[in-house]
Structure formats: structure tokens, C-alpha cells
Amino acid sequence: MSHTQALLSSVFGFSGFRPGQEEIVNSVSKGENVLAIMPTGGGKSLCFQLPALVRDGLTVVISPLIALMRDQVEALKAVGVEAGALTSGNTDEETDAVFEALSSGRLKLLYMAPERLSSGGTLTLLRRSNVTMIAVDEAHCVSQWGHDFRPDYLRIGELRRALDVPLCAFTATADEETRDEIVARLFDGEAPQTFLRGFDRPNIHLAFAVKDSPRAQILSFAKARKGQSGIVYCGTRAKTESLAKALNDSGQTALAYHGGMERDQRRDAERRFQQEDELIVVATVAFGMGIDKPDIRWVAHADLPKSVESYYQEIGRAGRDGAPAETLTLFGPDDMRFRRTQIDESPSPVERRAADHARLNALLGIAEAQVCRRQNLLSYFGEASEKCGTCDLCDTPPELFDGTEAVRKALSAILRCDEGFGAGHLIDVLMGKQTDKVKQWSHDTLSVFGIGKEYDKRHWNAIFRQMMGMDLVRPNPDRFGALFMTEPAVPILKGQANVTLRRDTLAKANRGGPVAKALVSDEDAPLLSALKAKRRSLSEEARVPAYVVFADRTLIEMAETRPQTLDDMARIGGVGAKKLEKYGDAFLSVILGSAPEKMHPSRRKLATRGSGDVFERLLEAQANQVRGACGTLKPMTLTSAQLSRIAATRPRDLKTFTGLVGPRHAERFGEIMLRVIHET
Incomplete structure (x- = not known):
């Protein structure tokens, strides 16, 4: 030896x-x-x-x-x-x-x-x-x-x-x-x-389910495995505590675990989990890495993990002894919104956020898989395998249908809308809804407007989710989550390939649990996330709380109205002159996707005072009156300084106006410029 x-x-x-x-x-x-x-x-x-x-x-x-x-x-x-x-x-x-x-x-x-x-x-x-x-x-x-x-x-x-x-x-x-x-x-x-050495854990049974009363789903899964050690992963600290209480109230023994607990509390939870055979730990991802307990019999996810790697690592804590173990992962629209928002609010460069969206698509592909989940999971890591026989899709294959027409309609809408909008707006276009945004962009005149009335909003959301799971479309982090087509989508759009969809996912879309009310529409959520990321960066740099830069309601209004200039920005609630001067360019750059045009200091000062639009209209009025109403008089103009004074003071009568520019210029420009001031 x-x-x-x-x-x-x-x-x-x-x-x-x-x-x-x-x-x-x-x-x-x-x-x-x-x-x-x-x-x-x-x-x-x-x-x-x-x-x-x-x-x-x-x-x-x-x-x-x-x-x-x-x-x-x-x-x-x-x-x-x-x-x-x-x-x-x-x-x-x-x-x-x-x-x-x-x-x-x-x-x-x-x-x-x-x-x-x-x-x-x-x-x-x-x-x-x-x-x-x-x-x-x-x-x-x-x-x-x-x-x-x-x-x-x-x-x-x-x-x-x-x-x-x-x-x-x-x-x-x-x-x-x-x-x-x-x-x-x-x-x-x-x-x-x-x-x-491979990624397969054949002793672990894989299962996913669309959220439908998620707390009841987790309680039912745990009840069927009473007496066995298990872990429930949650997306938030608050949910770990409420779900642990619900499990205890149902007769199980459960502990919450998250990074906000005291160190001694976490140590005690880890010790008890190692030593007690029937304990359930309800935890954030802070729990489990390195926990060498061989007989964890099940792992459940109350919320969708953030990537395939996270999912694989977390379910891998079950069945280390090689004996059979089970998993259940719940997912729904709120999970996707939450995970997309996490990516969009990240300070990471665009390429990193694009890669993270692709990774999330890969996990969604496993959640929305049509055949053996293990095949889908292992293929992500570059391994080929036969159907495993130990996942929910092998146990009960889902009913599939030819979804080519629906997918082609969705892809056509993406293309006709110039790959510049998210699923929410695209669904409004497909369903023929006359929303303000549809009218603003004249999308009610497109050939795809109203061609998808056979499905309701929930159905279309489920179709778009399956399309993302197939990686036919991805959110574009450069355009605040607007969907763009990937290469595999092209032959489907051209009628050269067909695509199947899961019918059960569409059926469950109509009876899913309540959807959390979002701060803004799905369409504006990615931009709000980008604005929040910019706010966080500025607040950390200045070492002040985020709300000192701008309050949430101010960022929400920016996301919904999308100001294009400093003058537009000045009309946003909570954007005063000082903050506009200090932060205006930074937030406009996020909204525009590039740095705003340089502005003369005098003109910039007018914008911070809310007078920029008046200045622009005065310039336009002057251009129409340079040679007088008849167009034959000797050219005459006001200086930028004079126009700035007029815009800032906004005289109400000819006498005051004359005091600013003198009688000759007042005779030429007084009537038309006073009309501009009155109208604004």
C-alpha cells in the first residue's frame, strides 16, 4: 500500500x-x-x-x-x-x-x-x-x-x-x-x-414550477418531505424570516439565515443544521457554500436564482452522500423583473451586463425547457447526455404546440419597432392598444399593430419568456432593456424554421399568483435601474445617502418622461437649479446614451433657472424679425446677453422691454417677443 x-x-x-x-x-x-x-x-x-x-x-x-x-x-x-x-x-x-x-x-x-x-x-x-x-x-x-x-x-x-x-x-x-x-x-x-470530471449529479431529481401561491407550494413540498434536512433559498432577507415562520407554524422545524443576522446567530444556525437531522434552513445565498452536510435530502428555491451557475451550486448541496435527493425551483414574472433589474442597476460595463442577461436567458431556458432538464443543464456546461429519467419533464413530458406564428409575430413587432422597446410596449402593439407611448411613436400605423389579439397580456408575457429561454431575443443594456433578436431568430422570422412552445406555461399564465406592483411600467424599468445605478455611483463618490442626490420619485419621473435637454430636465420635480447644474449632464447622459451637447455658460444658466425654452423661442422670433415684418429693413439683432436678460426677467410690457434693449430694438422686436413671453 x-x-x-x-x-x-x-x-x-x-x-x-x-x-x-x-x-x-x-x-x-x-x-x-x-x-x-x-x-x-x-x-x-x-x-x-x-x-x-x-x-x-x-x-x-x-x-x-x-x-x-x-x-x-x-x-x-x-x-x-x-x-x-x-x-x-x-x-x-x-x-x-x-x-x-x-x-x-x-x-x-x-x-x-x-x-x-x-x-x-x-x-x-x-x-x-x-x-x-x-x-x-x-x-x-x-x-x-x-x-x-x-x-x-x-x-x-x-x-x-x-x-x-x-x-x-x-x-x-x-x-x-x-x-x-x-x-x-x-x-x-x-x-x-x-x-x-463532469457536472452530472444523477442522484438529484430536478423540477421547476411556475409560481402559483408560492408559499403554499413551498410548504407542500416541505411537508411531503417532513423529517428530512432541507434548504429553502429566497431572494430577500425578509422572505427568509416570513417563510421560516410559516414552516414552523405548519409543524416543521425551520430557521432563517441571512447576512443581516448577528455572527453568533449565523454560527448557531450552521451548527444546528450540521447536527440536527430534521432541520430546515430558509436562507439567502449567504448560506451553504462549503456546508459539508452529506445527507441534505432536498433543496427548494422560493425565487429563481440569478444564473445557471448559482442554481447548479445551490442544488448541489443536496445528496452529497450519493443517495436520492430532490429539488424544486419556483419562477414567475416577478423573478424575471427582479433579476433583470439587478443586472441593469449593476455598475458593471455594458459588455458584462449583456453577458449577465445572456446567462439569465440560459437559466430561463432550463426553467422553460421542453425536454429533459438535465440535458439542458449539462449542455450549458458543454456536456452531452441522454434523457435522464429523473426530472419532472422526464416524469411527465409537457404538452407542446406549434408556436411558430406567435413567435414570428413577436419577432416582427421587435423588428418593426426598430429593436428599441421592451416586451411591455411590444405586447401593447401586438394587442392593438392605443397607449400614449404607442401614439407618441406612431406605432399604431405599423403593419404589426393589433395582429396578436388572440392572446392576452399574460399569454404574450409567457410567449416572450419562452423566447428568451430559447435565446431568440435578449434585452439590450445599451437601450435600457429593449429587446433585440439573436441570430437563431432570423430563420424563424424568414419562415425557414419552426418553433414549438409549451402549452402548460401559457395556461398557467392566466392563473398565476398576484404580480407585485412595480414602481414604473416594464417599459421604463430598465431606464429607472440605470438612473439608480448612476445615483448610487454619485452618492458613494460624495459619501452621502442616495436620496441626497435625487429622490426616487424624481428618478421615476425621469424614467417616464425621458427628458432630452437640460431644459426638459429642469421641469422634473425635485430638480432645482443647483442639482441641475451639478447632476444634470450625468443623468442626461444615461437617458440619451451619450454626453449631451455642450452649452454656452450663459445659456446653461438659463436652463438651470427654467428659462432655456424662452431663450430658444426668443431666438426663433428674432430670426423672423431680423429685417422687419416686411423683410426689407436693415438687419438688426440683439446680443446673447440681451436675450438672456429678457428670458430671465420676462418683461410684461413694452416700457420694461424698452428699458432692457433700447427704443430702436424695442420697436423692431418688442411686440413679437412680448407675445412669446406671454405664451410661455
């Missing part, structure tokens, strides 16, 4: 490796740079813990969550391995014990959060601690395009170069793009030994 095999048995108590582990362990033990993508529950931690015991010196483990580090350190200590963690959650005694073990050379594994790498003393500490290997857990956190980006992960490459030691990186959620980014950022682009 080899030394590695002996340690596997004597320390960890395993008689053999799980599939895929042995090759990785051997490569890491030899000191090779390694990137390993393994399914959640596939035994990633053993692949760096065992080599750490085989090799001389100290292995530093970079890990993203305190709970993960604490659990692994306690598990290692329980089997006699010298391990410690330096985290913000340590007591003074725990930190002192780690430093003492380091100085005496006893420590084999040292866990730390990536944020600690920004501390000036960390590199000095590690240089004198005989570090011989770096292990990076949850390596996808290095991806700036990923769902769990942690900026301090970018420092790991610098640490590897400074210590000049091999590095092994592990993750369960990395598509090809993310894998390339990991190699570039952690290994300086030099290809490590790469092990792709």
Missing part, C-alpha cells in the same frame, strides 16, 4: 478514492499546477487536503467563506490533522493558537479568506512559514464575469509568483469561458494540468 493510500485509510477513513479523485491527488502531490472541475459533492477538499499531508511544509488554502473554513478545520482536527484558519470570525484565543502552531512548524494546512491577502503582513507571514503549496477553493470566484466574483481573488496570482510554489484550483461551477479566465488570472495563462 502506498503512503498516499495509507493516509487515505488511516486519516480520512476511506478504503478507496471516489471516481476521478486519485489522478488529481497524484498530480497535486507531485507539485504540478492543477485546475480541477468536479461536481459538487465529488470530494474536492480531499484532493488538496491529502496531498498537503503527503508533501512537506505548509499548504495555504484560499477559501471564500468563514463557515466553509471553520467546518473543514474542525473536521481535520477531529482526525488528528494540524489545521487552522485566520478569519475575521476568530476569537483571540483561536488566532493565538494558529500563530503558535505556525511558529513551531506544526501546521499542515492554513485556511484564509482572499481578503486577507490585501494585508501587508500576510506575505511576510507566509514567506517565513515554509509554504510549499497554494490551494484555491471555489476558484470560479476569480472570474470577473461570474456570479460570485470576489475582487481579492485577483491577488492569488501575485501570491503564487511571490512564493514561487505550485497552485491547485478547484471549482464545481465553471463553464469554458470561466475556465479560461481562471487559467489567465491564477496561472498567468500557462496551462495547468486540467481535470474535467
Whole structure:
């Protein structure tokens, strides 16, 4: 028996490796740079813990969550391995014990959060601690395009170069793009030994459902699994608390868990979940990464996750022991609005937001899938598979119908409206609704106006949702969520390809739960999100609360009226002269998509006083009167300064006007300019 095999048995108590582990362990033990993508529950931690015991010196483990580090350190200590963690959650005694073990050379594994790498003393500490290997857990956190980006992960490459030691990186959620980014950022682009061990977890049953009394749906799912450990993920902190209470009231044992709780409360919840067999934790995504509880029998999502990676990682916490486990994910229109808004309000560059919308489309594609969900999930990660037989669509295939005509109508509306509008406006056009916006853009004159009256608004929303799930259309972050067609949509529009839709999704659209009232229409929501993102950026820069820049009601009015000039902006409620001068250009740039035209300081001052329109009309009146009403007199004009004074003071009679410009100019311009002032 080899030394590695002996340690596997004597320390960890395993008689053999799980599939895929042995090759990785051997490569890491030899000191090779390694990137390993393994399914959640596939035994990633053993692949760096065992080599750490085989090799001389100290292995530093970079890990993203305190709970993960604490659990692994306690598990290692329980089997006699010298391990410690330096985290913000340590007591003074725990930190002192780690430093003492380091100085005496006893420590084999040292866990730390990536944020600690920004501390000036960390590199000095590690240089004198005989570090011989770096292990990076949850390596996808290095991806700036990923769902769990942690900026301090970018420092790991610098640490590897400074210590000049091999590095092994592990993750369960990395598509090809993310894998390339990991190699570039952690290994300086030099290809490590790469092990792709697949993403399939065949013991986990996958199921999605359209929200229809979502609380009752979650309570029913949990009741059918009473006595089993489970996790319910929610989109907000408030929902974790209300749903945990509802579960307790129904006779279950449940705890809420979210980032707003005190550290001791979170620790107690984690401890109880590890120790109690029948406990349900209702949590935000703050819970679960690194929770090494093998017998979690089910995971439910009360709200749609934000990406396929998030979904895969969260359901992967069930069934780590290989025994059957179940999942349920609820989704509805509010989820899509919430997730799209999160993306649109992000300060990320346009390319990042576009990629995030595409990732959300991919998750929607799994939710709205027509055949085997596992096939759809694995294909996202680049794996092909047969129908699994262990998902709700394999259990009960949905009824499909030829939706080509409906989809072609929707695509035609997008094209006729110049790919410049969201689903809400497009549906109004298709249904022939004479809304203010339809009239404003003369879309009631288009050939597509009223061609979709066979479906109601909910049906059309469900059709557009399925189209996004097929990635036929995407929101354009450059045009505030306006839908544009992707390449696969073109042959459908041209009549060269057909498309099927799910009938059950359309049927459930009419009996879905109540839709939350939004601050603005779906059409204006992306612009409101962009304005809020700009407000947040300005408020953080000035270190003031967001409402000090502009109140919500002011941003709502901007989103609904879409001012095109500083003069338009001046008429928005809550935009005074000082704020217009300070913030006007910034918010106009968001609305216009580019910087507004430069304006002469005198003209700009008039805009801040609400007199800009008067100035423009006075200019126009002057142009018509330069040679007098007859058009034959000697040319005469007023200076910009004189026009500015007239616009600012707005004289009401000829005497006052004459005092501003003199009798000659008053004779030429007085009557027409006083009429302009009166009309405005």
C-alpha cells in the first residue's frame, strides 16, 4: 500500500478514492499546477487536503467563506490533522493558537479568506512559514464575469509568483469561458494540468414550477418531505424570516439565515443544521457554500436564482452522500423583473451586463425547457447526455404546440419597432392598444399593430419568456432593456424554421399568483435601474445617502418622461437649479446614451433657472424679425446677453422691454417677443 493510500485509510477513513479523485491527488502531490472541475459533492477538499499531508511544509488554502473554513478545520482536527484558519470570525484565543502552531512548524494546512491577502503582513507571514503549496477553493470566484466574483481573488496570482510554489484550483461551477479566465488570472495563462470530471449529479431529481401561491407550494413540498434536512433559498432577507415562520407554524422545524443576522446567530444556525437531522434552513445565498452536510435530502428555491451557475451550486448541496435527493425551483414574472433589474442597476460595463442577461436567458431556458432538464443543464456546461429519467419533464413530458406564428409575430413587432422597446410596449402593439407611448411613436400605423389579439397580456408575457429561454431575443443594456433578436431568430422570422412552445406555461399564465406592483411600467424599468445605478455611483463618490442626490420619485419621473435637454430636465420635480447644474449632464447622459451637447455658460444658466425654452423661442422670433415684418429693413439683432436678460426677467410690457434693449430694438422686436413671453 502506498503512503498516499495509507493516509487515505488511516486519516480520512476511506478504503478507496471516489471516481476521478486519485489522478488529481497524484498530480497535486507531485507539485504540478492543477485546475480541477468536479461536481459538487465529488470530494474536492480531499484532493488538496491529502496531498498537503503527503508533501512537506505548509499548504495555504484560499477559501471564500468563514463557515466553509471553520467546518473543514474542525473536521481535520477531529482526525488528528494540524489545521487552522485566520478569519475575521476568530476569537483571540483561536488566532493565538494558529500563530503558535505556525511558529513551531506544526501546521499542515492554513485556511484564509482572499481578503486577507490585501494585508501587508500576510506575505511576510507566509514567506517565513515554509509554504510549499497554494490551494484555491471555489476558484470560479476569480472570474470577473461570474456570479460570485470576489475582487481579492485577483491577488492569488501575485501570491503564487511571490512564493514561487505550485497552485491547485478547484471549482464545481465553471463553464469554458470561466475556465479560461481562471487559467489567465491564477496561472498567468500557462496551462495547468486540467481535470474535467463532469457536472452530472444523477442522484438529484430536478423540477421547476411556475409560481402559483408560492408559499403554499413551498410548504407542500416541505411537508411531503417532513423529517428530512432541507434548504429553502429566497431572494430577500425578509422572505427568509416570513417563510421560516410559516414552516414552523405548519409543524416543521425551520430557521432563517441571512447576512443581516448577528455572527453568533449565523454560527448557531450552521451548527444546528450540521447536527440536527430534521432541520430546515430558509436562507439567502449567504448560506451553504462549503456546508459539508452529506445527507441534505432536498433543496427548494422560493425565487429563481440569478444564473445557471448559482442554481447548479445551490442544488448541489443536496445528496452529497450519493443517495436520492430532490429539488424544486419556483419562477414567475416577478423573478424575471427582479433579476433583470439587478443586472441593469449593476455598475458593471455594458459588455458584462449583456453577458449577465445572456446567462439569465440560459437559466430561463432550463426553467422553460421542453425536454429533459438535465440535458439542458449539462449542455450549458458543454456536456452531452441522454434523457435522464429523473426530472419532472422526464416524469411527465409537457404538452407542446406549434408556436411558430406567435413567435414570428413577436419577432416582427421587435423588428418593426426598430429593436428599441421592451416586451411591455411590444405586447401593447401586438394587442392593438392605443397607449400614449404607442401614439407618441406612431406605432399604431405599423403593419404589426393589433395582429396578436388572440392572446392576452399574460399569454404574450409567457410567449416572450419562452423566447428568451430559447435565446431568440435578449434585452439590450445599451437601450435600457429593449429587446433585440439573436441570430437563431432570423430563420424563424424568414419562415425557414419552426418553433414549438409549451402549452402548460401559457395556461398557467392566466392563473398565476398576484404580480407585485412595480414602481414604473416594464417599459421604463430598465431606464429607472440605470438612473439608480448612476445615483448610487454619485452618492458613494460624495459619501452621502442616495436620496441626497435625487429622490426616487424624481428618478421615476425621469424614467417616464425621458427628458432630452437640460431644459426638459429642469421641469422634473425635485430638480432645482443647483442639482441641475451639478447632476444634470450625468443623468442626461444615461437617458440619451451619450454626453449631451455642450452649452454656452450663459445659456446653461438659463436652463438651470427654467428659462432655456424662452431663450430658444426668443431666438426663433428674432430670426423672423431680423429685417422687419416686411423683410426689407436693415438687419438688426440683439446680443446673447440681451436675450438672456429678457428670458430671465420676462418683461410684461413694452416700457420694461424698452428699458432692457433700447427704443430702436424695442420697436423692431418688442411686440413679437412680448407675445412669446406671454405664451410661455
